[in-house]
Amino acid sequence: MKHIAELCGVSVATVSKIVNRKDDDVKEETRLRVLKTVEEEGYFINTLARSMKTKNTKTLGLIVPDIKNAYYTDTSRGAEDMAVRKGYTLFLCNTDDSINKEISYLVKLMEKQVDGIIIIASMERDVEMEELLKINVPFAVLNSSTNYKDYAVKVQVDNYKGMYEGVEHLLGLGHKKIMYLQGETRLSFGEERFRGYKDALEKHGIAYDDNLVATTTFNVEGAYGYLRENGLVPETTAIMCGNDLMALGVLNWAKEECIDVPGDLSIIGYDDTIFSVISSPKITTVNQHCHLVGEILVKELLEKIDSEDFTQRMIPVASHLVVRESTGKPMIH
Template identity: 30%
Template sequence: MGATIRDIAEKTGVSITTISQILNGKGSRFSEATRNKVFQTAKDLAYKPNFFAKNMVTNRTNTIGMIVPEVTDPFFSQMVKGAEDYLNAHDYMILLCNSSQDSKREDLYVEELLHRAVDGLIIASPNILASNVFTQLEALHKPYILLDRKRHHREEGNIFIDDYEGGYMATEHLISLGHTNIGIITSDDSFYSVEERLQGYQASLKEHGILGSPAWIMEGDQTMSGGYIASKKLLETADITALFVTNDQMAAGAYRAALELGIAIPDDLSVIGFDDIELAEYMAPTLTTIRQPIYDIGKTAAKYLLKAIQNPNEKMANKKMPLDLIVRESTKKRIVNAE
C-alpha cells in the first residue's frame, strides 16, 4: 500500500490540512521551509496523490478521450502516438476508443467518455456524429478537437489538411511525367476526405484538357485488401499508365494486384499513394506519395486541446497542416514508343 498524507504528517509534524493544501498547489501562505519539508518527505515516501480525491479538489481528471475509426490502421496509430506523447509529457493520460468505423459506437463512446469525466476529447472520424452528441459536449462546456471531418460543423477547433489540394498534387505529379491515362482508387463517398481527393484529381485532369473516363475510377475499402480488389478490377478493364491510390494501405494492395497481372511498377504503371505511412518507404519499389504530417496532427490536436482546457474562454484556433509530395521509385516518366 502506498504512502498517505497521514504518513507525511507523522514524519513532518505538519497538519494534514496544511500538507493537502501544499501538495495541491495552494500552500503559498506557508513558509518555504515548511513547503520544502513536505515536498521532500512526499518524495522520500514515494507518495502519489489519490486520483479521485485530487479530482474533487481540482475538478480535473487529467485524462483525455480519443476516438479513432481503426486503431490498427498505421495512419491512426501514428496519430494517436503524436497525441499521447504530447499529453504524457504534460501529465495527461489518454482513454483510447476504437469505433471500427461504426457511427453508433462512436456516439456511444462520446457519451461514455463524458460519463467518465474526461477533461476533453479528440475525435478523428469520417462520420458526422449525431447532433445531440455535440449538444452534450457544448452543454457541459467540454472542449473537443475534430480531426478528419468536414469543417462546416463549427468555425473553431479543427485540425485538418486540404484533401482536395492533395488529390490535385498527386495528379499533377503524374501528368508532369507525361501520363494522360490516369486511374484512381477511391472509397465510397461517406469518407468525405477521399471524395475531396477525387475532386482534386478530376480538377487536375480538366485543367490539362484530359477527358477523364468513369472506367478509370474504382472504389474499394480503405484497406490493403480493398486496394487489391479494386486495383485488380481496374487494371483488368482500363487502359491506364498511371494510378493514384487515395491511401498508402490501398496502394500496397495495388502492388499485389499489379504483380499478379504481370504489370511492372513503375515501368508499365506509375503509382502514387497518399499519407506516407511508414510502410511506404519499405515497399518495393518505394512508394511515391503525398505526405501528411500524421504524428504532428495528433500532437497539434493534443496541444490545442490542453490550451482550451487551461483557457476555456479563449477561442480555439483552426490549424491547416501542410502536405508534401514525396517522390520515390514508384513513378517515372512515361516513354512514348515511336511508330
C-alpha cells in the same frame, strides 16, 4: 507534499509545481530530486481527490476509426506523446468505422468525466444521431464534416493540395490516363481529394473520365480485390490511391500480373506511413504529418480547456508529395 518538501529542502509550492507538471521555472536538478523522493517514499497522486478539488481529471479521450490503419496509429501516437508531455492520460477508443460505436464511446467518455475528447470520425455517419447528441466537454475534430455541434478545435489537413500535387507529378512525368482508386467515405476529405484530382487534370488539358475513378475500401484487400476483378481501363499508366494501404494492394496485384512498377504502372499512395518505405519499390505518397497532427489536436484542445475560451478555432496543416520509387515516366509502346 509538506513531507516531501522537508525531505528535499524546498518549498511546498515547488513540490506542488513539480507533481502537477507546472514546473517550467524549476531547475531540472530540483525536479529530478523531488520526483525521486516521491517514488522512494511510495507516494502517488490521488487523482480522485484532485479532480474533486480542481474539477479536472487530467484525462482525455481519443476516438479513432481503425487503429490497424497506420495513419490513425501515427496520429494516435502523436496525441499520446503530447498528452503525456502535458501530464494527461489518454483513453483510446477504436470504433471500427461504426457511428454507433463512436457515439457509445462519446457517452462513456463523458460519464468518465474526461476533460476533453478528440474525435477522428468514422466513415459511417448518421446526421440525426449526431445532432441529437450533446457533447458537454470541449472536443476537437480532425478533417471531418461531422454534425456534432460546437467543437472547440478543428485541425484541417489540406487534402485538396495533396491530391492535386500527386496528379500533377504524374502528368509532369508524361502520364495521360491516371486512375483514381478512392476509399469509401462520407467525410469532406473525400470530396476535397476528388476535386484536387479533377482540377489537376483540367489544368493540364486532360478530360475527366468517369471510368477512371473507382471506389473501394481503405485497405490492401479493397484495392487488390477491385483490380483482380476489374483490371485496368486500357492504356492506364498510373494510379492515385486513397491511402498507402490501397497502394500496397495495387502493388501486390501488379506483381501477380507481372506488371512492372514504375515501368508499366506508376502508383501514388496517401498518408506517408511506414508501409510506404518498407514496400518494394518504395511508394511515392502524400505526407499528411500524422504524428504532428496528433500533437496539435491535443495541444490546441488543452489550451482551450485551460483558457476556458471555447470559441471555435480551425488550424490548417499543409500536406506535400514525397517522391520515391513507385513513380516514373510511362514506357512508350
